[in-house]
Amino acid sequence: MKFQVLGIHSLIALGGERTRLGHEFIHELQNHINIPLEWVENPEEFEPDAIPLVFILTGGTENAFLSMLDKLPRPVHLLTSGEHNSLAASLEILTYLQAHGQPGEIIHGELDSIAARLMDLQRIQKTHQDLNGAVLGVIGKPSDWLIASQVDARQIKEKLGCEILELPIEELIERARHETMPDSELINDLRSHAFAPEELQKALNIYGALQEMVEDYHLSGVTVRCFDLLEPLQSTGCIALALLNAQGIPASCEGDVPALISMMILQSLLGEPGFMVNPSRIMVQDNRMVVAHCTLPLNMGGSYTLKTHYESGIGVAVDGIIPEQKGLIFKVSADMKRYFLSDIEILANLEEKNLCRTQIEIRLEEDVHYFLTHPCGNHHIIALQDNTKLVREFMRTLDSQPA
Numbered sequence: 001m002k003f004q005v006l007g008i009h010s011l012i013a014l015g016g017e018r019t020r021l022g023h024e025f026i027h028e029l030q031n032h033i034n035i036p037l038e039w040v041e042n043p044e045e046f047e048p049d050a051i052p053l054v055f056i057l058t059g060g061t062e063n064a065f066l067s068m069l070d071k072l073p074r075p076v077h078l079l080t081s082g083e084h085n086s087l088a089a090s091l092e093i094l095t096y097l098q099a100h101g102q103p104g105e106i107i108h109g110e111l112d113s114i115a116a117r118l119m120d121l122q123r124i125q126k127t128h129q130d131l132n133g134a135v136l137g138v139i140g141k142p143s144d145w146l147i148a149s150q151v152d153a154r155q156i157k158e159k160l161g162c163e164i165l166e167l168p169i170e171e172l173i174e175r176a177r178h179e180t181m182p183d184s185e186l187i188n189d190l191r192s193h194a195f196a197p198e199e200l201q202k203a204l205n206i207y208g209a210l211q212e213m214v215e216d217y218h219l220s221g222v223t224v225r226c227f228d229l230l231e232p233l234q235s236t237g238c239i240a241l242a243l244l245n246a247q248g249i250p251a252s253c254e255g256d257v258p259a260l261i262s263m264m265i266l267q268s269l270l271g272e273p274g275f276m277v278n279p280s281r282i283m284v285q286d287n288r289m290v291v292a293h294c295t296l297p298l299n300m301g302g303s304y305t306l307k308t309h310y311e312s313g314i315g316v317a318v319d320g321i322i323p324e325q326k327g328l329i330f331k332v333s334a335d336m337k338r339y340f341l342s343d344i345e346i347l348a349n350l351e352e353k354n355l356c357r358t359q360i361e362i363r364l365e366e367d368v369h370y371f372l373t374h375p376c377g378n379h380h381i382i383a384l385q386d387n388t389k390l391v392r393e394f395m396r397t398l399d400s401q402p403a
Helices: 016-033 062-071 086-099 111-131 153-160 169-176 185-191 197-216 226-233 238-246 257-270 369-373 388-397
Strands: 003-008 037-040 051-056 076-080 104-107 135-139 163-167 221-224 251-253 275-283 288-293 304-307 317-320 326-332 338-350 358-364 380-383
Touching: 003 062, 016 037, 016 111, 051 086, 051 111, 062 086, 076 086, 086 104, 104 111, 111 257, 111 388, 135 169, 135 197, 135 257, 153 163, 153 257, 163 169, 169 197, 169 226, 185 197, 185 238, 197 221, 197 226, 197 238, 221 238, 221 257, 238 251, 238 317, 251 257, 257 326, 257 380, 257 388, 275 369, 288 338, 317 358, 326 358, 326 388, 338 388
Parallel strands: 003 037, 003 051, 051 076, 076 104, 135 163, 135 221, 221 251
Antiparallel strands: 275 288, 275 380, 288 358, 304 317, 326 338, 326 380, 338 358
């Protein structure tokens, strides 16, 4: 993905030294981001998949900008070098844009700061591209208890460009009856943990079957009505989902599509998997809560042990230790109109008998009363980066509002 740069300068500064210095600035900036910055001569040359930048080279460019405004993509990203009254002109231009309800921003500062902002824009653009045309596999219907997590496939298509492909749980079950022998560093590490080999193999058969379906149907993400696997296979999907997420394939359990979409957004924006959790206990007075689940991505925590699935007592689940650090918690609503997002601090790993296997205590920056008054469903997603600013900006591009 590249950036394209349209330079605007005043007639007084036509050509000459100032234009040369502008090209030198772009060349130096490109060295900071290691992504192509390609010059264009007019707005018509902006390519749909490129990120457009309007480089205000000098002052006195306001009317020249207005003359091409109707042809510029939105939002308008005004790049300035901090020389030749570039910033002064950009301030006037941005004020005009905002007064007329047009989205825009000034990208200005030290080269490192500008480069960091451009990388954020690139991540947001990449996430839109990843979601547009993505195929989300829903294997089995959402679990019966997810009464607030049903989605409208047409709405998801309009909002994100994603396709929802419904697949029968019976196909997964039939595929999982055949033993598969997947091999990878993650699986070899799994086999090194103390657990009944025959039970682990049954869980890995489910993983192998899911992996086949992901490949055969070209799925970008998957969610499984996993409790329907318990009786026919006498195992669970916990390990399968933990492995897929560790491979960069977002995978949620219980057929929860909003949770899957939330995981896909975080995976693309942050480049790391998310952990789908149940909020289990809230300590309102000091804004803490306990969250837990059995499907921690295997590359997300530190050490882990293997245990049975909490609710059923069968199968194989992950009891992981997550480093005590900063992160975030995130969830989009089923209609994509709302989302919840908060910085968090992971305070402790717990070992309680009455909760799912991986359990952590967190402190939130946002008010935990959200969960008690207007939540976006049950499941929420934990990520081990605290870049809430980037996630919030991406959600603004979808016109979603904070819950």
